[in-house]
Amino acid sequence: MLAKLVGWLLLGVVRLLTGAQARWYGCPPKAEQRIYFANHQSHADLVMIWAALPEELRSITRPIAARDYWANTPVKRWITTEVFNAVYVERQAAAPEPSAEAPEEARAVDPLAPLVEALRSGDSIIIFPEGTRGHTGEPQKFKSGLYALATQFPEVVLVPAWIDNVQRVMPKGEIVPVPILCSVTFGAPIRVEAGEERRPFLDRARAAVIALRDV
Template identity: 40%
Template sequence: MSFFKKHIAWLIDQLLCLFVAFITGVRPKRADTLPFTPQQKVYFANHNSHGDFVLVWISLPRKWRMHTRPVAGADYWLTSSLKRFIIQNVFNALLIPRNSDNPQAITEQMATALTQGDSLIIFPEGTRNTDDNTLLLPFKSGIYHLAQAKPDTEFVPIWIDNISRVLPKGKILPIPLVCHVQIGDAIKLQENESKEEFLQRCRQAMLNLAPNHFQAASNPTGDAS
C-alpha cells in the first residue's frame, strides 16, 4: 500500500470509529479487561446487519484489531471502488466467495490467515438473521471445519445487541441507538468432539452473552452446511 493510501486508510479508520461510537455508544475495550491474550483468535458473533463486523472490530483494543481481519463476501465488497478500498485498505478483510461450491478452499484461506498470525471475525450463521422471532439461525459447519484445521486456535464468542435497529436491512443511514457488544471466554475444539457437539457449545457460548441469557433450547442448533 502506498504512503498516501496508508494515511487515507488511517484517517477513515479514525473517523469510522468516532462515528460508530457516536451512533451506537460502542467503544474499544481495554486489553486488561478481556479474559484472553491478543494472540490470533477467531471471533464469532451473531449476524443481523452489514454493520456487525464493524462493531466487533472497533470493540477490540486498537493494537489488536490491526491484526484482525473480518471475513467478508467478495461479491458484495468488490462491486465499487469505494467499497473495495474500505474493505481492503481499512479493514484488510479476508474476502471469500459467498456462494462457492468449494467450502474446503475457504477453510484453507482462513486457516492460512491464522497461521500467518492474523485473527478473524466470522459469523457462523452464514447470512444475516432478519427474523425478529428467531434468536439465532442454524450454524453453518464452517466454524467446525476451521477448528479442525487449526485445533489450537481459540474461538471467542461475541453477542451484538440492537444493531439490527440501528441499521435495518435495506437502509443506508443508521439510526442513533445504544448497542452492546458482549465478549465471552475463549473456547477450543475438544479432543474427539463431534461437529454437533462443537456447534452446540459455540451456540450456547453466544447465547449465554445475550440479554437475559437466552437458552439454546429455544433455538435448535441445526446445521445448514
C-alpha cells in the same frame, strides 16, 4: 496514511452512532491469535465488532467480508481492503454450484481457503458462523466452517461474542444509519473437546454466543 485517517474517521462515526461498547465478560482483551465468532444480523456487524476492539487488537484482527456485498463498489472495496484489512469470502448463495464439466481446479475451490491463509499468517479473524444474516433475534444453526477451522488450528483461541442492537442501526434495505446504543459482549473461550463431533460442537458454540445475550 490515508487508510489510517479514514479508519480513525470511521471509528469516530461508529462510536458516535452506536457507542461501540465492548464488554469483556469471559476473557480479557489480549494480543493472542483468536477466532472471534459472533451472531450475524446486519452488514454493519463487521464494522461494529471491529470498532469494539481496542486498537492493539484491531491491528492484528481481520474480519471476514462477503465479497458480493463489500467489494461491489470501489469505495467499499477500498475501505474493506485498506482500512479493515478484511478477508473476502464467497457466500454460498452468491456462488453457483460448479458443474461436473467444470475444470477440476474450479470444482475444488475451498470457501475456507482465505480464512486458513489468514490464520496461517498469524492473524486473528472475526467470523459469523451462521453464514447469512438472521432476522429473528435468534442465531441460525452454525455452519461447519467454525468446526473445520477449530480442528485445523487447535492452538487458536475461540472467543464467542454477542453483538447487540446493531440490526436497528442499519435495518435491512436502509442506507441511512440510525443512532442506537450498541454493544459487543465477549465470552469465555471454548475449544473442540477430544472426540467431539461437528454438530455437537457447533451447537455448543451457538449456545455460548446466545448465553451472552442476557449477560
